[in-house]
Amino acid sequence: MTNDDTPQHRYSATLARDLESRWQDRWETERTFWTPNPRGALLGDVNAERAGLPKLFVLDMFPYPSGAGLHVGHPLGFIGTDVYARFQRMNGRNVLHAMGFDAFGLPAEQYAVQTGQHPRVTTEQNITTYKAQLRALGLGHDPRRGVSTTDVAYYRWTQWIFLQIFNAWYDRSNDRARHVDELVAELDVGTRLPDDDGVPWAERDAMARRSYIDSKRLAYVGEAPVNWCPGLGTVLANEEVTADGRSERGNFAVYKRPLKQWMLRITEYADRLLADLDDLDWTDSIKLMQRNWIGRSEGAEVDFEVVGHDAAIAVFTTRPDTLFGATYMVLAPEHPLVDAIVPNDWPDGSDLVDVDTGRLGNWRGVFGAARTPPEAVRAYRAFAAAKSEVERAAEGREKTGVFTGAFAVNPTNGRQIPVFIADYVLMGYGTGAIMAVPGQDDRDWEFAEAFDLPIVRTVQAPDGWDGTAFTGDGPAINSANDEIDLNGLGVADAKRTIIGWLEARGVGTGTITYKLRDWLFSRQRYWGEPFPIVYDEHGPLALPDALLPVELPEMTDFEPATSDDPDALPAPPLARAEQWATVDLDLGDGLRTYRREVNTMPQWAGSCWYYLRYLDPTNEDAMVDRATEQYWTNDGNDFGTVDLYVGGVEHAVLHLLYARFWHKVLYDLGHVSAPEPFQRLFNQGYIQAYAYTDERGVYVEASEVAERDGEYFFGDQRVSREYGKIGKSLKNVVTPDEMCAEYGADTFRMYEMFMGPLDASRPWNTRDVVGVHRFLQRLWRNCIDENTGEARVADLAPSAALERLLHKTIDAVRHDYASLGFNTAIARLFELNNALTREVEATGSAPRSVAEASVLMLAPLAPHVAEELWHRLGHDASLAYEPFPVADPALLVADTVEIPVQVNGKVRAKLAVAPDADAAALEAAALADARIAEHLAGKQIVKTVVVPGRMVNFVVR
RNA sequence: GCCCGAGUGGUGGAACGGUAUACACGGCGGACUCAAAAUCCGCUGCUCGCAAGGGCGUGUGGGUUCGAAUCCCACCUCGGGUACCA
8 A cells, every 4th residue: 555655644544543642541541531420329429520511321222242343334333422522522521432342142151051161151252353443443431331231230220129129019090110118118008009909908917918918019010921932942922933933042932921920010010101202302213113012002991791601701992982893702711710611512503503514613513622621622722722823824824713602792783793702813912812803803893704703893994995894984783782883883982982872881991002021021031131030849939139149050951951842841040059059048938949940031131220330430439429320410400310212123113112110119119210211212223235146046245345337346257246233144244354454443433423324324435434534644644644634724814715614614513423324424524624734735735724624523533533633733721622613603604605506496596695695685686696687588577586695596488 | 023223426425305516536638847756726516509509417106396405105226223022
């Protein structure tokens, strides 16, 4: 690249690397980015006075340190937050910016299973690599605050938070979580009554009381249908299962199984999680994704009596207005009422039955060889349970089910309607049972067609309706009995009316249901946080704070028992650590032997609260000091603690919903002072890259492909170009390390910011990087003599035009930095520098005022070279806290502006006029223009539009 | 299927309803050089024209407006989310 002719002090990659490592060392030695807390261990003696400034908490979604290290796509958001943070430091904010690691998780464990290397060793090596890579980018993080979720000193507090959740219950009357001791106290004095089976509190024994309290906790052991993944040997949260019913990690089949697992009662927060979205500065699309996930729907619960039984089937429906059209019912196959209502024999005299068609799951008896209802139910349940989620998806929406032999009564008209079980009804949603209204529901229509069930329309479909279910609005029909008449009412009115009738009759109520389920919180893994829980013969008990942390035992075999058998039972690795799992403790009634919880927490646990630990990472007495938390949360009217949170959209529901939930629990219990964790959320785009395949479709090393005449060649071989995720499999990995070596970190940082808006995804193109490098080289040359390395600025006034441009640039760059519009800020700096270059060429030196302002404006983007230039321009201190330039408003007004003159909307001339020229003056000037006169000749002016300072338009005929 | 979001030069991308294509890459031409690289300067949406100048242009088709990349309607393509949620 460079040879002997190149001036010694030209800004080259070598020079860049040299000054970058010097400045990184200096920032470290001088503790430049140590951010003071208002009190406590992190107040310190460096920058302490800054604790009096207004705070700004900037946060990145912390990374999982994978063995592959960073590629160029990873740091996009990190650089964006760093630019923003540096800019705000120069604006007099006390900025907290740190980087930790979300280091529990499957890859380290799977690597451990393969190699026997302890996951902690792998994890620590990976973190070391990441830290070195991140340091080389010059990110201004406070190194003291970068916690890892795997640090014992960190997960001690993750366990502590779990205990807060375990020891809390949700007080619906006050709509907040409270400590269970308060529940016990209220029950003891009788201001609150148990809401389960009516046995008075005073008459319950200790075990009954304990089990009642356990049933109220926000963390509880529940038996629920869970996503069991035998291929991974663990259960998964709904959020970890893909749409086609496989595990997000590893792509194994997932089955629904009822298992006892830890659950967190996030559903109690559904309404608040929904409502508080309104006050967050998040994009509408993320809010919408969260709203959809929470899935609030309003409707009614209606009881259908079962013929011949003293039982009723409760259904949830969002369309109570269609109740008259309910012609059958469907229960989920595993619905608890099924066994109770299934008769031993098929009902007599039915005109319903076509026993011999052999059609799968038809009216009765023909499911497999089933001859009786119990046989049919058993056979169908086996059929449904044997299907994995994938198979269900693959079969599409084909409706299957069996008649249970039972009938229920439609409360509106007394008609007896058959009761089915079918897997299109899910146990986990609503009541696990539906009333089927084929006339107004597509799924019910399909099922009714498959099973020849009657269809009654209760909403008038529009003329020309093609015959299937009509789900739109329209007047009710066929919907009247002796007491109530919905006919003619629209859907909304009909709903209101029927709910009133149901409530008056005591057979139903208006209700709200959520799609959101409680959070399945156990994993059968080794490399996660152990629960601070032990069991006696009656159930789980919390360990006291004094016994935290519960550390992971040393093991050599980390593998959970995996299996191809969907019916295999979970066997967590910690269960094999016998010594560890059995423990003698005195929990208040003498030394006894307990069994530890052998599941671990999911990876989301540690990432639910790391931003709080950044605030006070070394505190051994509390998760975070209260006053410190308040300082970093409140700058007047904060609703969320973090001011700016930047990360990928892939965490739109999982992480962000879980973290909001934990934060709200902590808020209710008085541990944090804002109701939400993240005030402003910004989703950065992805960087992808081109990949190339040869004739066989095999990927070839992208860095060795050359473009010639619009075609791509790998050696002599023609290859075709694709576009996709950066990764080993596409052979298109480019690392920040390579870019730093070839151009320097400043060039790399600026290129990432220049490629496009931060929230847009874009292709990496190494070829384009050189443009930013040239800019830095030109700016350097404008300030520094390339032969001597001395500053070449002069204390001259810049030309009026340059000065005006400088202030216009300051104004634009400030605005762009504040709104994360880094690509356009860079374009402005390029323009300023191009103008400065011309002035330097004309006069031989750069005016100091322009050079210094340029350097300060560059600093957030390219901090190393900016520091070096600042230093060479004669400043001893780092510019990290130097005030950012401020534009002089007087210089923002141009002396002339160019105004387009249009004839019939087409630009025909441009006028140079004073910016404050009024409409009359503009019109006169436009009419005086020769070219305009030409276009107006022989035409009649119908209308003249003049917008002062903007444009003139003549409409002619 | 449903719900979002996006389609602008050869490429990445600019553009409060008011001069479309800022800035950069690439390309072309030139300076420097024995030469090349690096560096510097100029040109670069398509099209007709010697030129002056004109026509056409922001996925497609309509609409609103004096004026639309921008607002509205329909459609096409791509990306994301979600999926029997009653």
